[in-house]
Amino acid sequence: MSSSVLAMSMSVDGYIAAPNDNPSNPGGDGFSRLHEWGFDPDRQTFRTSGPGGEVMAEILATGAVVSGRRTAEQANHWGGDHHGDGKTPAFVLSHRPPDPSVANYPLVKYVTDGIESAMAQAKAAAGDRNVHVIGAYTAQRAIEAGVLDEVLIHQIPVLLGGGRRLFEVLPSRVELEIIRVIDTPDATHIRYRILR
Amino acid sequence: MSSSVLAMSMSVDGYIAAPNDNPSNPGGDGFSRLHEWGFDPDRQTFRTSGPGGEVMAEILATGAVVSGRRTAEQANHWGGDHHGDGKTPAFVLSHRPPDPSVANYPLVKYVTDGIESAMAQAKAAAGDRNVHVIGAYTAQRAIEAGVLDEVLIHQIPVLLGGGRRLFEVLPSRVELEIIRVIDTPDATHIRYRILR
Numbered sequence: 601m602s603s604s605v606l607a608m609s610m611s612v613d614g615y616i617a618a619p620n621d622n623p624s625n626p627g628g629d630g631f632s633r634l635h636e637w638g639f640d641p642d643r644q645t646f647r648t649s650g651p652g653g654e655v656m657a658e659i660l661a662t663g664a665v666v667s668g669r670r671t672a673e674q675a676n677h678w679g680g681d682h683h684g685d686g687k688t689p690a691f692v693l694s695h696r697p698p699d700p701s702v703a704n705y706p707l708v709k710y711v712t713d714g715i716e717s718a719m720a721q722a723k724a725a726a727g728d729r730n731v732h733v734i735g736a737y738t739a740q741r742a743i744e745a746g747v748l749d750e751v752l753i754h755q756i757p758v759l760l761g762g763g764r765r766l767f768e769v770l771p772s773r774v775e776l777e778i779i780r781v782i783d784t785p786d787a788t789h790i791r792y793r794i795l796r
Numbered sequence: 797m798s799s800s801v802l803a804m805s806m807s808v809d810g811y812i813a814a815p816n817d818n819p820s821n822p823g824g825d826g827f828s829r830l831h832e833w834g835f836d837p838d839r840q841t842f843r844t845s846g847p848g849g850e851v852m853a854e855i856l857a858t859g860a861v862v863s864g865r866r867t868a869e870q871a872n873h874w875g876g877d878h879h880g881d882g883k884t885p886a887f888v889l890s891h892r893p894p895d896p897s898v899a900n901y902p903l904v905k906y907v908t909d910g911i912e913s914a915m916a917q918a919k920a921a922a923g924d925r926n927v928h929v930i931g932a933y934t935a936q937r938a939i940e941a942g943v944l945d946e947v948l949i950h951q952i953p954v955l956l957g958g959g960r961r962l963f964e965v966l967p968s969r970v971e972l973e974i975i976r977v978i979d980t981p982d983a984t985h986i987r988y989r990i991l992r
Contacts, residue, residue: 613963630969755951758969759939762965765810770955778981778984
């Protein structure tokens with residue numbers, strides 16, 4: 601059965617974006633520090649070999665993406681193709697219609713009627729593959745709505761000291777089960793199942 | 797060479813105390829959730845066997861404790877004997893003199909002249925053994941003062957949803973090096989060296 605998996609790179613102090621995160625400086629000062637494990641800045645490509653390669657390959661094997669609008673816009677909608685495979689759709693959660701330029705990206709679909717709808721559409725598109733979920737706001741809405749199945753944290757060995765946190769206040773405690781830990785020098789990848 | 801090691805149990809969302817943490821409810825609602833891996837609530841003792849036993853044995857092998865006042869007072873100064881071995885001193889960082897009752901605890905020593913002094917006294921007492929550091933406020937002061945060598949996070953598979961965070965804002969980024977990961981069903985114990 602297909603799972604929705606929030607996958608985020610997070611500093612040890614809980615930040616997913618560095619200080620001074622704004623539209624002209626997406627992700628904040630030195631944002632790339634959190635993504636070195638999976639993204640080669642020199643070659644501008646995902647790493648699919650080496651210590652983080654197994655984890656990145658797993659992400660790229662998902663069948664759909666659910667993202668928040670902020671995350672999508674900061675990444676320029678991934679050039680219209682998150683996975684770079686020309687076929688995996690990305691469902692972007694927003695209260696407002698997209699910028700007109702998004703019409704050039706047939707794989708990017710805005711969803712304005714809530715996280716349950718976005719997740720249902722993504723699961724339908726993914727079939728028996730998992731759904732890759734990104735974005736702090738989206739994660740919190742998905743947890744609250746009970747439509748998030750797993751959390752994969754790429755715990756990066758750095759204290760950013762400030763920025764945007766992955767987890768803000770939630771309405772209640774959520775128990776998790778550790779289902780896998782991958783220990784590499786660049787990151788500790790911990791996969792949790794959300795218990796309900 | 798002896799190291800100062802901050803060792804704290806933390807939820808995946810970064811909390812070390814649960815919501816409604818106050819003197820009459822120390823650690824907040826369900827605080828013990830974060831400590832089950834290392835403390836047996838039925839027997840009221842540290843676990844020294846089982847999956848978390850190796851980590852707890854390491855903590856109990858340290859030669860001195862440095863703690864914040866809040867942490868110490870909430871734990872009733874550990875009955876005067878943090879390790880329960882009748883000999884390991886605990887240095888409590890505070891701006892004010894201790895409550896008079898602390899005079900009954902010869903192993904508990906208040907330090908009012910700053911974290912550098914507390915750490916120096918603890919390292920001298922510990923000899924070639926490590927120093928066990930606890931408390932969020934103390935941790936941040938020690939990082940800022942450059943007197944913390946390692947961070948050992950017991951990452952607990954739960955989202956508490958609120959409470960007190962281990963890491964608030966720091967003045968600058970701090971790079972860490974992963975030196976060991978112990979993967980158990982109850983917690984992921986990640987040990988980092990602070991790089992300077």
